[in-house]
Amino acid sequence: MTNPVLIEVLRGAVVESAHRGAVAVFDADGKVLWELGDTARPVFPRSAVKAIQALPLVESGAAEAFGFGDRELALACASHSGELAHVELAQAMLAKAGLDKTALECGAHWPSSHEATIALARAGGAPNALHNNCSGKHSGFLCTCVHAGIAHRGYVKASHALQEMVRDAMQAVTGAAHDVDRCGTDGCSIPTYAVPLRSFALGFARMATGVGFEPVRTKAARRLLAACMAEPFLVAGTGRADVALMQAAPGRIFVKTGAEGVYCAALPELGLGIALKCDDGAGRAAEVMIAAVLAKLLRSDTALAAKLIEQTNPAIESRIGTKVGALRPTAAFS
Numbered sequence: 001m002t003n004p005v006l007i008e009v010l011r012g013a014v015v016e017s018a019h020r021g022a023v024a025v026f027d028a029d030g031k032v033l034w035e036l037g038d039t040a041r042p043v044f045p046r047s048a049v050k051a052i053q054a055l056p057l058v059e060s061g062a063a064e065a066f067g068f069g070d071r072e073l074a075l076a077c078a079s080h081s082g083e084l085a086h087v088e089l090a091q092a093m094l095a096k097a098g099l100d101k102t103a104l105e106c107g108a109h110w111p112s113s114h115e116a117t118i119a120l121a122r123a124g125g126a127p128n129a130l131h132n133n134c135s136g137k138h139s140g141f142l143c144t145c146v147h148a149g150i151a152h153r154g155y156v157k158a159s160h161a162l163q164e165m166v167r168d169a170m171q172a173v174t175g176a177a178h179d180v181d182r183c184g185t186d187g188c189s190i191p192t193y194a195v196p197l198r199s200f201a202l203g204f205a206r207m208a209t210g211v212g213f214e215p216v217r218t219k220a221a222r223r224l225l226a227a228c229m230a231e232p233f234l235v236a237g238t239g240r241a242d243v244a245l246m247q248a249a250p251g252r253i254f255v256k257t258g259a260e261g262v263y264c265a266a267l268p269e270l271g272l273g274i275a276l277k278c279d280d281g282a283g284r285a286a287e288v289m290i291a292a293v294l295a296k297l298l299r300s301d302t303a304l305a306a307k308l309i310e311q312t313n314p315a316i317e318s319r320i321g322t323k324v325g326a327l328r329p330t331a332a333f334s
Contacts, residue, residue, distance in 0.1 A: 001041075003020040003021055003036075005332070006023070006278075006329060007019040007021070007278070007328070008328055009285075009325065012325060019285035023274070023275075024197050025274050027205050027271055028212065036332055039197045042194035043195075043196075044194045044258075047259060048256050054077050055169040057141075057144045059169075059220045066093070068093070070230045071231050073224055073227035075089050076093075077227070077228050078134075079235075080135070080234065081113035081240065082111025082112055083111065083115075083238065084116065085234070086135075086234065087130045087135070093140070094143075097143045101129050105129075106129055106137075106138045108132055109132055111127065112133060113237055133188075150162060156189040156190045157191075174203035175199060176199035182195065198275070204265065204273030204274065204275065205266065205271060206221070206273070207266055208254070209271045228246070232247055245290065245294065248308060252268070252298075253267065254266040261282050261285060261286040263276050263290040265293070265294065287311075288311075288313075291309075291312045294308050312328065
């Protein structure tokens with residue numbers, strides 16, 4: 001099945017590029033509310049499922065034991081920009097468990113925030129693992145290990161007890177088997193599993209509602225989503241699409257991007273979960289896709305829908321700041 005064109009890129013009035021993709025919107029009982037394209041095709045969710053991967057942090061009692069609030073839980077679900085607030089909070093989380101940056105096995109890279117990179121370089125610094133966009137998630141992993149009495153060395157390996165906890169949570173929440181033959185390695189070195197796109201939509205509907213969960217998981221899931229919605233900057237960073245979308249309706253929209261054009265989202269008030277994939281992996285197209293989906297699902301709130309629609313037509317500018325084009329969703333979202 002060939003997925004439909006969902007996003008067009010205009011230069012002037014001419015379509016210069018087009019992005020195909022798939023979208024799944026499910027409720028927590030597994031009912032399909034809306035689908036576009038092949039949602040049965042397995043995809044790697046990458047960082048879009050960090051809120052599910054953080055369930056052991058809360059369910060194990062580690063988050064409570066270390067006194068973690070919204071800020072720490074949001075960072076545990078984050079793909080942050082490496083800004084100072086992100087780095088300092090990850091460092092503080094590790095310190096609560098008696099660890100430091102040397103325990104992190106996610107690798108180092110320069111901050112994705114241009115301003116943060118300039119500031120670090122200007123100060124004569126070099127990036128370390130705390131600047132990795134996944135350092136919050138990994139700090140949460142390490143805190144879980146310490147609290148549970150699990151030796152943390154090698155915690156990124158699929159065979160490690162921590163990753164078995166994460167895989168069990170992913171399977172239970174999404175209802176999809178996470179098999180070794182569909183296992184890859186994410187950019188931060190942990191396992192990532194390709195399962196049908198629709199499974200992630202179902203999973204986030206369950207995260208938002210607790211349907212099918214035991215009370216402990218229901219509480220943990222809602223706590224994590226609420227933390228992300230309360231602290232969107234810590235989930236992403238300055239100028240990021242995830243922040244703008246969650247700030248458009250505080251406490252009502254949860255969204256999380258993943259590499260290669262993936263997005264997962266939840267609308268707690270509607271009990272819906274959303275998952276989408278831009279076929280060519282373009283992040284800019286995926287951002288327009290998720291904004292268009294949210295605008296469609298929340299169209300009864302005309303003021304909010306208008307805010308979201310604004311984010312479905314980002315401008316393309318020349319080097320001197322002149323608008324020369326834009327992205328737009330196709331009629332598939334009508």
